[in-house]
Amino acid sequence: MGTQNCKQLPLHYLLNSFNSFFKMEAAGGIALMVCTVAALVWANSPWAASYHSLWQTKLTVGIGDWILSKPALLWINDGLMAIFFFVVGLEIKREILVGGLSSPSQTIMPVAAAVGGMTIPAICFFAFNAGTDSVGGWGIPMATDIAFALGIMSLLGSRVPVGLKIFLTAVAIVDDIGAILVIAIFYTTSLDLPALGIGVFVLGLMALLNFRWGIRHSIPYLVLGVIVWFAFLKSGIHATIAGVLAAMTIPASTRMDCTGFVEKLRGAAETFELAITPGKSVLTNKAQQIVLHSIEHAYDDATTPLQNIEHALHPWVAFCIMPIFALANAGVALEADVFQELVTPVAVGIFVGLVIGKQIGVTGACWLVNKLGLASFPDKTTMMHLWGASCLSGVGFTMSIFIANLAFEDAARLVELSKIAILFASLVAGISGYVVLKYFAPDASEADS
Template structure:
């Protein structure tokens, strides 16, 4: 397990998080740097200057204020202090997933959650079965955790076709894996509890939870209280890296509010008309406050964790002595074989088996486009254990020889897991070729059915799946109006319904109101009113808007819940389900799903490219 590699910032649509689904150079670069640091550590430890490896990381360090002094060495500073930042970012991601991400949807989360739990338990049981007679069973925590950075990097290197849905599944898997690993470290790898510092730590956590109510200085308050909590947790006998998790879980996360975004736009316009320092400061403050501190911290710290902290950790912990004696001992060591079997076999069997059982019994279902061969390939790559595995090696053993054997086991398991994953993907994709999901519009534009603006034979076509309660849908933001103004009669805009009923209580009724108004030819006028009054979409409000635009209100009410109208909205919802759409707005430009920003300039460029570039779904 490890912090995900930097990716384009997630956006929130209609109260839900758009997952980071695209494999890119960030994943490969982070994994490559981590691998390079590992190779350098091994080369350093086995070079003619190998004795300097332990000597360097054993250099003494003193940290203190006044008479309070913490004495440690460079190796423990990396593992106890720098890795706190890593666990802090992991905690931010966990908090976000439970609040806005994949883990908020039970039906979608249950499969990876159960798979992750099995992927924690089965490896531990396999390790215990092998290592129990040796007296080293206490090191079972080494085999429970996957390394997300290496896993995503390996997935990018192998390059299976259409990997987005699998990547989302593996990220959800990794979040649960993170939680399990953190609990194991807190409960099983502590040095004993001291109640007095533990009580102070509890008081500090209460104070951190209250920081959100400060009108100013929240960043400084989080930093000061977080550092104090780190010292309190250390003094309490708990591994101090868990302080990073505690702070992260107490930091609030929320989707951008439409009012905050509009306020920022107003301030930006004021600055544009009269640039001055006061307006500039107000714009910066408004921009910061419109995005939750969780999002800001992930964006700010994520690259440093992936490209600095984790490579330093690898350099400090992967320096195993690969001499003939160590290799010979590793070959016959139950500890090494327990680690290899736990990570490679345990993760593969545990995750694949649990997912198969959950889907076969109907307790959960895989997302469209995900099949068991893909799950098996991801499960195999989950055996790449590195960051937390090496971390627990340093906690479980004080004997340098046992630490070397533990590191050999982790490194060997990671190589074998990569090769196994590559083989499973190669064979699986050849026997069961994957198909794209949601990339191409399943129901082409039909002028006899669809609601649209523009010419039916226009060279540019854009289909929007939207929600009248979504504050960022195109008509709410005005982006489509700008697109229509730019292209004039050369663009055809099509509206389809995707009411997110789980987060928008009135979205389905609003969609049906649109269809009821369409039966009287006034749906566009009603849509404008509903977008302008998104906080007032009760039935009485809808009737008031119907009267305001001149509809026959009695007929409107009869049509509102009629089978014809309900089926029309549900037809769009079923199309969206087939394409696995779960966020608004979602656009299809020229029949192909648009990814990236949906501001008017981005949509205009995408429309222009749709004519210049032949459509491809490969």
Template sequence: MRSPITGGVLLLLAVLVALFWANVLSGEGYEGVWTTKLTIGIGDLSITEDLRHWINDGLMALFFLVLGLEVKHEFVAGSLRDPRAAAVPIAAAVGGAVLPALIYVAFTVGGAGSEGWGIPMATDVAFAIAVLALLGSRIVPAIKTFLLTLAVVDDILAVLVIAIFYTDTIVPGWLFAAILGLLAIKLLQRAMVTSVPVYVLIGFVVWVCMLESGVHATIAGVALGLITPAGSFRGRDVLHALKDRIEPVTALLIVPLFALANAGVVLTGGVVGDAASSGVALGVLVGLVIGKPVGIALTALLVQRVGLGRLDPVIGVAHLVGIGALAGIGFTVSLFISDLAFDGPELAQLAKIGVFAGSLLSGALGAFLLLRATRPQVPGPPPTARSTPDVE
């Protein structure tokens, strides 16, 4: 159940079910379910959201909590600890985020949908790692490490984009209260308090304050992950213990549920034809399929050439392009940003079609390129033995 393939397969099945539900069964029925209002709480101490937003704003905070834990680990004890080793994938992640955004802007400049430039910046690490796992032992560990490091930095950039550019109105009082909650957790850690219910309660309060502040509520998950102790805490490795408990829940339940609630794009009634001529859909598609691999490969090679970082000798140009193509699988976070970027559902639907097509093509292209770059060497004929004269 902890295999990366399992999470990827469940995510894919959820997408297929959502598409079948919206296109074959009933598009109105699909939307009717996920727009059903649900109130949690009593009186003034209650929150009312539809089911889709409870998933996107609530449950996905746990997904972003795991993301924050991964970032903290990588900076403290992982691949981002060594600046020279981390310089190439960090720069590659930036190049692989900026170029797709520029491509999207080029397709939408002067038209509707230009605010969706953050959509093709993201990488779905679950799908990307699942594809690598399917390729088996042909993929050397250095390739997986490079992709993981790149994906972590990519996630940091996505979180910053969501927090800065896709936040409409900030309510300072609620934001200040959220920050006080985070400080309270740090003080409890310094006091060596180990009561899990206390941390859960304060974490929930931080989430509510972040939700009410106008900053996207999932940022609370990232913040809580980043302030989790990375070393031994009262004899326990809290960071990895927390990650091991929550990650299976997010990979096997929350992310597939997110896909089920958000991937039900209606593809009938000429929508696909509209997407084929839409700058929004084409900008996302080209940004993921071309912008990601080109931006990642060129930036990585440039950083190594000027001596700012070093690249593992086993990773060649073909590997970089293949890794960049896999990074073009932007699925989960790209869908997430699609709903944040646009006010109406029409542009979001077009963007999601671009995400589907771009992620599918990127995954197939990345797998093909990496298999081709790592194909086993065909053994040549054995060397011919040469006779030597006897020495008396």
């Protein structure tokens, strides 16, 4: 297995890579907004019955005694969302190995901000719901929807410093880790030990494929990953956890180092040029076809399965899975008395947690870490920028709705109230963050000029 010995990439290449990620997340956030509005309009239209009946349509798959028969809504929340969490797991692994969470100096502030942004909202919710049936929803306001948050931030263009965008992304990654732990530890109600044992065994097999046998082809991991998902689903542990754990077994190393890759490309280019025959295209030039196949194999050896799978799945998650989740889950009836219901403990707890708790937790943690000299603010970022980012971190939407479905699985009305509160809180948080960054924070583009 090769080692990486390339010279450090110029800063603009790294920024271009992040900007591509940022643009995709931002575009995904816009797709989420469109599907959210579509779901709300549909659920409050004369065709509302068709909206609800569509997601209750039963779909059945299985072999022998292992049969799953669930409504379409649960296939989305338990199945498609497992793919989302699989990609989240890949992003977490990448960030820990080589990204914004790979060194203590880069990690301290976003980790502190994420912990503060999870702890204070949970306390806010608990304060309003202690002693009630809804107290179990304390995990709902802890979440941040990175696609929505970056989507709103993208509307500000170059006004927002790149360092702030990277900071918010890192906070959201740590926030996802927290949400995954909360789901695994606190929202697992019962366990089927034989099914769990099968899932753990197959996970161990995936780890052996990577760390012991060096298997790099993605197909074995994806096939075994489906088995892990099925086993975890039957075990009682939410299937999305299987996605994260499976992601941790995906190879993140290369077979060929950078020097070997460059030498391979140079040799291939020379051979390709020598094989050029006037009047003959690549379609009929066997020598050139062999060279192109060798370059393809070299690419496979010089890249990692982790990045290849992540790049392949990320557009599907951003533009298909997440919008479908929004379309299926955001359709709540906004009745005449909806504002009266927003003063119930569960709704107030969610609203205060996301809108106020996030601001206090994230901004306060950043201020404290900086004051203690443990970490400095991101490049060209002021306290006002961080306040704007803390507002945007209150856009909980996708993850908050997901946790609400788990927290109140047997209380449909609490789920509906939670969704309404999440929608209103996310709207207020998004507008607040936009206003702060647009009108109060220094313009990063002017600082560069």
